[in-house]
Amino acid sequence: MSALDWLFERMAEHREREALIWEGQTRTYGDLLAGVAQQRSRLADIGIGPGEVVWLEGDFTFETCGMLLALIANRSIVVPVSGSSSPSRRSELIELTQARWLLREDGGQLRAERTSREIRSELLIALREAGHPGLVLFSSGSTGTPKAIVHDMSRLLKKYAHRRAAFRTLSFLLIDHIGGMNTLFHTLANGGTLIFPHNRHPLHICACIERYRAELLPTTPSFLNLLIMSEAYKRCDLSSLRIATYGTEAMNASTLAALAGLFPGLEFRQTYGLSELGILRAKSRSSGSLWMKIGGEGVQTRIVDGLLHIRSDSAMLGYLNAPDPFDDEGWFNTQDQALVDGDYVRIIGRASDIVNVGGRKVFPLEVEEVLLQMPEIQDAVVTGRPHALVGSVLEAAVNVRAPFAGLGAGQLKALIRSFCRDRLESYQIPVYVTLQEEPLHSERFKKIRNRRR
Missing domain, CATH: 3.30.300.30 (ANL, C-terminal domain)
Known part of the structure; x- marks a missing residue:
């Protein structure tokens, strides 16, 4: 049974509804399901079987989105990499992930290349033997070799089975970001519409919101600050936008206050997640507050010496190139410095900062x-x-x-x-x-x- 059978059934419920918008073109859920079926057939023809490590390089497009879903359904171990990522360490990272297959976007098509690599990691071998699909992401550190984070997709996907509200969502975060994955699966699981932009320039993002009547923008504090300074919002109609979520880094109170003043009808929600843990359920005290509750199904939190620790059912299996960071009871030290006010926490930065x-x-x-x-x-x-x-x-x-x-x-x-x-x-x-x-x-x-x- 595929880890995505439930998702495909859910998508079939919305067969006629818009699923993806890219370059002014639209694909319905029916189109997307047909595309996934074609990609699965292609995988069989190429010879990419369950348990194979596949490097998938590109951006969110119809082609890569369909292939990503096909690879997970195929029980492959996928390494998604944005086409805009720096190529300087590409060979090093491919070797690190032990990728047998390389799928790279070229002129709107995915080109396949087979390598001679074999799986050596115990984590990857265990995934293959269990018959579970896997996901490998890289940490965002810009110095040294990034950590390669291994997830069991069967575990990571479980939380999306709970039905939530559906939105027309602008897919701001990239395909190799845990937030980008969260946007994709949350939207598809609830019959929403994903809008893929060409770039992340403030004016282009605002134009996409206006043209496609986006309701939800998941982004970062740095982008929201840039949006204020660029004044791009003055040149477009953003009245369709209902919610802007922000995460990946701590938000400045002055930036949030400025946003609340400029967009009084827009709800701002803080999100929280790590590549190692997935995106967790978070509830802001109010739209203009930096305090939030973190929790949800299968998630526990605690503060130790001012640092946030989390135990989550959606946590990674481990790193390919670093020691196991979990303690004996399964707690992960996020290294995020946090203040506490009752059930609420406020993240004020990384301990290393x-x-x-x-x-x-x-x-x-x-x-x-x-x-x-x-x-x-x-x-x-x-x-x-x-x-x-x-x-x-x-x-x-x-x-x-x-x-x-x-x-x-x-x-x-x-x-x-x-x-x-x-x-x-x-x-x-x-x-x-x-x-x-x-x-x-x-x-x-x-x-x-x-x-x-």
Whole structure:
């Protein structure tokens, strides 16, 4: 029995409804089911059987979406990789995943190539012997070799069997992101419509929302901040949009307050998830609140020394290239620093982001929230810089708003010190300020905190 039989039955209930929209074209659920059947037949013709590791390279399109579902139904172990990912480590990562087959998008078609690799990992062998489909994702770390995260898709997919509300959803997150997978399966499981954009430029995203009457936008705080600064929302009709969800990084209170002011009829919901755990159920205290409850079916949480720990039924099996991170009772230390208020938590950053200034902890997010209140600053990233006397001091990399483009680093530093004097402790005020013309976020719209100087 396929791990997706229940999903295919659900999709058949909505056979005439729009399922996917891409390049102005639409595919119904009936079309998608037929496409999956064709792809499964193609897999059989090629010789890709259950338990094979398949590298699937491309973006969300009709072709790759159908192939992804076909591979899972085929009980293969799929490694989805965005076509926009950097090719510099491609060979290294293919070798790491032990992929026997490479499927790459080329001119709208998926080209197949067989390699001579054999599965060596005990995790992958166990998946194959159990007859379960697998998923391999890479951690988002930008230094060193990313961790290869192995999921049993039979476990990961179970939560989508619970019926939820259906929306016309703009698929912002990529195919190799756990959030992108969550968007796909949540939408298809509930008879919604997925809208695939060409790129993630604010104006294009706004145009897609207007043209296709999108109701739900799952995105990141960095993109929402860029949306504010670009003012692209002023050039399009976004009245169809009902909900914007944000995750992957901590949100600044000042950004959320600005969003609430600009879009008073739009509900903002915080999401929470990790590639290792899947996307978990989260409920914001209110649309303008950074406090949320994390839980849902098969999920437990606790706070240990200020860090959020989670035990989840949808957790990964383990890493291909790193030690098992779970304790003896199955708890996973997320390394997310969290504040607690009753049943609610607020994520204030990664433990690795904390800067120790003379023995006092500084959370970069707290400083960034103040900097973003300045009229001169469009975006800011605060990090630590080694210092001989106090261990570390703060450094702020900033994007300046266009009307203040003539400011020098020295002038801006003086303005920052004056503005922060009554809002932050002296040790929280950045000692170094660098002006950046390039964005302070990655191509995946997540802040870059380890930028090379």
